[in-house]
Amino acid sequence: MTAVATSVVDEIVAALSTVTDPELDEPITTLGFVRSIRVDDTKVVVHLRLPTSFCSPNFAYLMASDSVDALRRVGGLGRVVVLLDDHHDSDKINAGLAADAGYVGTFGVEAETSLDELRRIFRHKAHTAAMERCAEALLKDSAMTVDDLHQVTLADLREGPHKEALLRRRVAIGLGVHPDDPVLVDEDGAPLAADAVPLRLRFAKAVRISIEGNSHFCRGLLATRYADVEPDGSSIRVTNARSTS
Amino acid sequence: MYEKNGEKYYVVDAHVHLWDGRESNLKNVHGKQFIDCFYDYHRNLSPEDEVWDYDTYTYYGADRLMKDVFDDGYADHAIFQATLLSDFYKTGFGQTEEAFGLASKHPDKLTYNHAYDPRNGEEGLEQLRRDAERMNLKGVKLYTAEWHGDSRGYKLDEPWSRRYLEECLKLGIKNIHVHKGPTIRPLDRDAFDVADIDKVATDYLDLNFVVEHVGLPRLEDFCWIATQESNVYGGLAVAMPFVHARPKYFAQIIGELLYWLGEDKILFASDYALWTPQWLVEKFVDFQIPADLPEYAPITTAQKKKILGLNAAALYDLDVPQELRLPTDAGDTSVEVAAGARA
Numbered sequence: 001m002t003a004v005a006t007s008v009v010d011e012i013v014a015a016l017s018t019v020t021d022p023e024l025d026e027p028i029t030t031l032g033f034v035r036s037i038r039v040d041d042t043k044v045v046v047h048l049r050l051p052t053s054f055c056s057p058n059f060a061y062l063m064a065s066d067s068v069d070a071l072r073r074v075g076g077l078g079r080v081v082v083l084l085d086d087h088h089d090s091d092k093i094n095a096g097l098a099a100d101a102g103y104v105g106t107f108g109v110e111a112e113t114s115l116d117e118l119r120r121i122f123r124h125k126a127h128t129a130a131m132e133r134c135a136e137a138l139l140k141d142s143a144m145t146v147d148d149l150h151q152v153t154l155a156d157l158r159e160g161p162h163k164e165a166l167l168r169r170r171v172a173i174g175l176g177v178h179p180d181d182p183v184l185v186d187e188d189g190a191p192l193a194a195d196a197v198p199l200r201l202r203f204a205k206a207v208r209i210s211i212e213g214n215s216h217f218c219r220g221l222l223a224t225r226y227a228d229v230e231p232d233g234s235s236i237r238v239t240n241a242r243s244t245s
Numbered sequence: 246m247y248e249k250n251g252e253k254y255y256v257v258d259a260h261v262h263l264w265d266g267r268e269s270n271l272k273n274v275h276g277k278q279f280i281d282c283f284y285d286y287h288r289n290l291s292p293e294d295e296v297w298d299y300d301t302y303t304y305y306g307a308d309r310l311m312k313d314v315f316d317d318g319y320a321d322h323a324i325f326q327a328t329l330l331s332d333f334y335k336t337g338f339g340q341t342e343e344a345f346g347l348a349s350k351h352p353d354k355l356t357y358n359h360a361y362d363p364r365n366g367e368e369g370l371e372q373l374r375r376d377a378e379r380m381n382l383k384g385v386k387l388y389t390a391e392w393h394g395d396s397r398g399y400k401l402d403e404p405w406s407r408r409y410l411e412e413c414l415k416l417g418i419k420n421i422h423v424h425k426g427p428t429i430r431p432l433d434r435d436a437f438d439v440a441d442i443d444k445v446a447t448d449y450l451d452l453n454f455v456v457e458h459v460g461l462p463r464l465e466d467f468c469w470i471a472t473q474e475s476n477v478y479g480g481l482a483v484a485m486p487f488v489h490a491r492p493k494y495f496a497q498i499i500g501e502l503l504y505w506l507g508e509d510k511i512l513f514a515s516d517y518a519l520w521t522p523q524w525l526v527e528k529f530v531d532f533q534i535p536a537d538l539p540e541y542a543p544i545t546t547a548q549k550k551k552i553l554g555l556n557a558a559a560l561y562d563l564d565v566p567q568e569l570r571l572p573t574d575a576g577d578t579s580v581e582v583a584a585g586a587r588a
Contacts, residue, residue, distance in 0.1 A: 023462065051285075052282045052285065053275075053278035053279075053281065053282055054278065054279065054282050054426075054427050055427060056427040056428070056435075056436060056437075057427070057428060057432060058432040058433070058435075058436075061432075088274075088275055088278055107432050109395065109430075110397065110430050110431060110432050111431055111432055111433065112431035112433045113433060114433065115432075115433060117433060117434075118433060118434065118435055121435060122435075125465075202504075203465065203469065206464065206465035206468050206469075206501050206505070207465045209464065209465070209494075209497045209498075209501060210462065210463065210464040210465040212494075213461075213462075213464070213491075213494045213497065213498070214461075214462045216491060216494065217462075220289045220290075220490070221285055221286070221289050223289075224285045224288050224289040225285050
């Protein structure tokens with residue numbers, strides 16, 4: 001009963017693909033972090049895995065609990081069970097998820113209030129990298145120079161994946177997507193003076209390199225750790241044990 | 246010393262270990278998870294013919310280290326960086342007495358950096374004083390994500406940590422190597438955040454802070470603080486093997502470091518036995534910024550000489566033979582640095 005794609009499975013995969021690794025800014029489905037999906041008449045069970053036993057437990061928890069939330073939003077799946085495999089905090093996180101204990105309930109004295117600020121920091125990093133990609137594309141494809149960039153607005157960007165990614169990340173950090181909105185902004189989303197652009201862009205580039213480099217390294221480590229990982233994340237083991245599909 | 250095309254390079258491997266990750270030394274499952282994680286790093290980033298078998302990897306001993314690092318690995322000097330992990334291993338992960346003993350036997354070749362944990366309070370301070378005297382410490386290696394009872398990490402700017410740094414100043418321990426790890430309390434924070442290094446680097450200007458693994462996975466945050474502090478250095482352990490596995494990414498890392506830190510603040514390291522220095526040195530000397538990254542200037546032979554050994558030699562007062570020196574001393578902070586560092 002493996003690898004039978006049905007509509008319910010498609011829905012589950014689609015839901016899980018909305019969950020991203022906050023550090024890598026990519027869906028857990030394409031990163032290969034979803035190990036298996038088993039669905040039957042009363043429940044769905046999803047196993048997650050990470051590149052090492054020592055991946056940060058706070059990010060591990062975020063991805064696992066986001067997965068639970070995403071699957072619950074699908075509706076009609078019955079009980080939702082998400083299990084994190086082979087991690088130093090697997091027992092703690094899995095127990096916390098099973099009990100719906102929340103972040104503070106899961107980690108007890110190690111937790112303070114919430115992971116909202118952590119999430120915010122990495123959303124900003126993701127936005128900074130997306131902004132740099134758009135700016136670099138403009139510099140490459142047009143006669144524009146760094147000195148012109150402070151005047152560039154969203155309307156000036158060519159339609160395509162880079163712009164779509166930037167718009168999504170602007171929304172995620174509470175910025176507008178009006179065509180007149182400036183593309184180059186500071187850490188707080190405010191427009192930049194012309195002379196502040198070069199250093200901001202230079203740092204944004206370092207952010208982008210860092211995220212991309214981490215992503216490649218994590219993919220490589222996952223493939224070293226687990227023999228069945230495909231580069232496109234298509235290695236999810238799917239079992240549909242429903243009596244009716 | 247490594248020689249290629251008539252150029253001679255003084256080599257300091259600024260981060261080596263003598264560890265015991267054998268089953269007999271495991272305290273719990275986390276010890277096994279830790280050495281397995283190292284082994285995956287090793288397998289993932291090494292050239293195929295440099296991959297060790299698992300058993301050798303868990304314990305290789307002093308003779309193998311001397312051969313790999315000095316006989317085959319070109320190093321003139323190497324620096325042990327302690328990794329205690331007492332909560333995971335019965336006698337610790339890094340073997341303190343074996344490494345210190347080896348360094349005592351070969352003082353011209355090896356420096357031993359010990360570790361402390363500020364969560365040990367007053368008693369740990371006493372221990373640090375005794376260790377500094379017995380081991381003649383010039384440096385320490387701190388792993389801020391080390392588990393310790395209920396705690397799974399600390400920050401360098403916490404009050405007790407500051408007391409230990411002040412003690413280091415008194416004891417003549419001037420090189421503080423810092424490795425950030427994945428856990429910190431509270432878990433609300435990013436454990437890899439380097440802001441605490443920024444604070445203590447500003448407050449203790451007579452200490453040198455060597456950020457291991459050049460802040461990876463937060464290269465950008467590390468570059469940002471390092472460019473503003475005169476006493477923050479980047480150790481290339483774990484970044485080095487990308488020279489083989491992902492040369493373009495390696496070029497970006499080196500390009501960013503040269504831009505933000507400058508050529509005098511970057512230290513070569515193999516992280517032995519995570520990787521072996523021989524192929525890292527050879528590939529680094531052959532390495533050049535690829536043509537599809539025109540934003541970075543080509544890396545010069547003089548820069549390679551500084552990174553491979555002269556910078557670390559300056560931090561550790563190593564006596565570099567005259568013929569291996571540069572006309573301008575490495576580690577000279579008056580040397581022109583990149584635009585980012587002046588911003």
